[in-house]
Amino acid sequence: MYLDYILDGQLFLAPVGENPQKIVDLGTGFGFWALDVADQFPSARIIGTDLSPIQPRWTPPNVEFRVEDLDDEFRPWTSIYADADLMHLRFLLPTVRRPRQILQRCLENLKPGGWIEIHDLVPKIFSDDGTAGDDHPIHTLYQQIDGPFSSLYGWNIHFPANLASTLREMGFVNVSAKHNAIPIGRWHREARLREMGVFAQSLLSDWLVTMLIRHETLGLNAEEAHKLGQDILDAFNNPQIHAQHDWLDIWAQKPLP
Template sequence: MYDDDDTTFSLVSTASVTDATSITTRTELELDHGDEDAGFAGVSDVTSDFESGWEVSSGPSTSVPPSVYEDEIAYGRRYHGFRRGIYPMPNDEVERHREETVHALFLQLMGGHLFYANIGDYPQKIIDIGTGIGIWPIDVADQHPSASVIGTDLSPIQPSWVPINVRMFIEDSEEPEWLHGSEFDLVHFRQMTDVLRDLKGLLTKIYPHVKNGGWVEFHELRTEIRCDDGTMKDDDPLRVFLDTVKNGLRVYGINILAITELEQILRETGFSNVHCITKKVPISTWPRDKTLRALGVFMKTTINDSLGAMAAKPLAALNLSPEQRVAMLEAARDSLQDDTIHRYVNCCVCYAQKREGHFAESLY
């Protein structure tokens, strides 16, 4: 099932590792079981005393660096230890719940499809970059037993029991080397354009490893709050909060405009047959349509679960005091509960194909 070039893998597989939630410290568990934002006013910015100095070797005998498992604790939340600090969102139970909700939202939005790209009935190689809890590659592997499915992430938070055709690896996707072989039918990203520093560079690295006729696909929720009927004021606390968070992400070197440039970047890196579908997703249950109301519940839950995390590192990067961050957070949460405001966000599914030379037969 696995190609010979897969033997070059040198990163850390989590397939035989227990779930990360089972190796948390006592302090971490206390924080996780309390209010997820408790750290702002009463808990200092606590981190463990491990100093990360590990690099992932390109050799096949790479051992597990301790930084993979020694998570950072800050603002009452848990963050990845491997390549500590480059990704400003947590990997704890609150974030796990948010990822599960986002997965359900996309399934609802896409009519039960896990992706739109036409990869045929018997794909061989699929990879999910920034897999998080690993729910997408696990579902894909169940649907496509012919495929070797890979998930990569900075955090070892994927389950220890996965389908036999799934492997999980811990890595920084923006490192220069590509260590997963070639001939991929599909390379998948979910909510990654707003956290990557160099999307164009990453796609340039990936392109040679996609098979001729293979695909890349992005599933993105844009965090720009919109309203078409005037029920949202210009100073809406939720919109102000998210706009401020974007400025905090810039401090981390993240290109928050990448989603607006995605179609152009795909073409510039060699992909063609680009499809970008944008759909409005309501926030809360204000629409009359039953399907839209269901989407609104998912979106409201997703945003609510992410507010505490965004009020931590991203707002702290702007040198806002704990009191300022708490005030902004509480105002945003109060505003989120107001169903008379007809807010929505745009969801984008963008997929593109690699075609080199003569591609004899259309896939459609």
């Protein structure tokens, strides 16, 4: 979705130059983005970090994967992350307990003039024609996540909504934000946007199932979770509901001395 559609084949938007020496991918997941960046910049050191050891064992020589909790408030980051040209975060900040601490440590570890780039969802469904808004059933799920689930796991799904101002307050400069209105479902008349809508629906549907399996952490019983899931899927599949999500891109620079 991001690389092929939203970013039009680019790996990132921050102007890091043609010869970055260190790029860090926080919350790297399976590590695919880190591997792609390593191919594009073979002279750069690429570090991917995640809580889970799910990355490939065989990697290019300029890639290394680390398993650690960078959200630990009592354990400072090691020097391996220091002097990075780029810190990359995608779908990470809403799922950690201390997102501002993550951003502060990124600022501290970037080299002067280095960049942070963040990709995330703003959890609010909207439409241009009034067919989708606050009454969309996925907002019920967001409300449940804001309640018992976030109390248990420390999520803050609304953190990205004010990310640009947060970065400025922390001392980042040259903050740029790009908002992408991505359709959900097959309703759009333009072929490219319809394809993006299919991908968006697939991603959100998979995430929906993952969340509702743990319905007790959302304060729902099994029957309530099943009904909510069905209501959301029905809305996704209704071509009369022209729902869109805000897929947010933000990049900002650490000031030069």
